[in-house]
Amino acid sequence: MQIRIESADMTYTKEDGYLGHVVFAVENHPKSYEITLLSKSARDWSYSLNFARESGDELLIEAVEEALEEDDRLFDSLVEAAMAALDK
Template identity: 45%
Template sequence: MSVSITEAAMRRDAEGNYVGRTVFTLEGHAAHYEITFFSKKGKEWDYSLSFAGESGNEEQILELDAKLEEDDELFDRLLDAALDAEESDS
């Protein structure tokens, strides 16, 4: 599954928590997706997946969400893009 990252960002909020996002497209999917990340210490990550811009196929986003739960490599690639964006902003 080919992933194309179009935008990524990460920052620390006033309490020092990590808050970030990655916008991306997936091969075979018409919609753009946005995954947002949150972590208190940068070790355990909560995330939320949504459409970036216009809504797309509901079945595809549900399949993608399930894949993110199982595929650590895909999740880490999206998270790393956001973390790398924070480092380059410093």
């Protein structure tokens, strides 16, 4: 699955840990997605996937969800984009 990062941010607080958001487009999908990332230690990540701006086809977002679960490189690329924004 080919993606293009549109925007990314990450914050860190001692109390809450890491909280990040990445908006990304998927090749041949008409709507962008936003993943929200949460981790206390920057090792184990919880996430939530939504449409970024407006609702779209549920079958497409389910395909992205499945890809995130199965492709560690895809998921890691989104985490890396958010973490890179923390350093700025």
